[in-house]
Amino acid sequence: MEASARTGNELAGLNGLGDALGRGVLPAWAPYAVVLGVAAVVAALLAATGSFGIVLLAALTVVVSAVVLYVISRTVEGSRRATDRLVTLGITSAFFLAVIPLVSVLYQVIKRGAARFDADFFTESARGVIGAGGGHLDEDQMNEHEQQDRTAHGAQHSLTGAPGAPGAC
Numbered sequence: 001m002e003a004s005a006r007t008g009n010e011l012a013g014l015n016g017l018g019d020a021l022g023r024g025v026l027p028a029w030a031p032y033a034v035v036l037g038v039a040a041v042v043a044a045l046l047a048a049t050g051s052f053g054i055v056l057l058a059a060l061t062v063v064v065s066a067v068v069l070y071v072i073s074r075t076v077e078g079s080r081r082a083t084d085r086l087v088t089l090g091i092t093s094a095f096f097l098a099v100i101p102l103v104s105v106l107y108q109v110i111k112r113g114a115a116r117f118d119a120d121f122f123t124e125s126a127r128g129v130i131g132a133g134g135g136h137l138d139e140d141q142m143n144e145h146e147q148q149d150r151t152a153h154g155a156q157h158s159l160t161g162a163p164g165a166p167g168a169c
Contacts, residue, residue: 023076023077023078024076024077025076025077025081026072026073026076026077026081026085030069030072030073031069031085031088031089034065034068034069034072035061035065035069035089038061038064038065038068039057039061039065041064042057042060042061042064043057046060062089062093065089066086066089066090069085069086069089070082070083070085070086073085073086
């Protein structure tokens with residue numbers, strides 16, 4: 001059987017955890033262990049120096065983890081796998097960096113909107129409510145509009161469907 005046609009299990013059996021060239025393979029949990037270990041060390045160093053901060057901890061953890069993981073992987077697995085692990089860590093870090101603003105917006109929406117998320121929100125309609133810059137009201141509508149409570153409007157109209165909208169009851 002040729003080396004290129006061997007399965008992963010056969011390749012691992014050649015020299016313990018090695019591949020066809022005799023190089024080792026890091027276990028699947030190794031990148032996680034490196035990142036957690038580096039995070040613990042960086043957190044301890046930042047706490048000892050009195051400059052602990054979440055942003056600084058995250059940034060230093062990513063940079064130091066990238067270097068440590070690359071060196072370990074290059075030593076054990078070779079340059080191709082080390083580069084793959086480095087790029088994977090970079091992409092994962094970029095993903096989490098992109099998710100931070102989304103989580104922040106979600107947190108603010110829940111924090112500020114939780115008090116208004118009650119039974120009235122689902123049963124009162126905001127139909128006819130015109131905010132700043134929206135629509136024209138004649139004199140009779142203006143007087144009627146001023147008498148309405150402007151803070152207690154809900155989303156009942158959007159849950160049941162607006163009249164004339166496709167699929168509305």
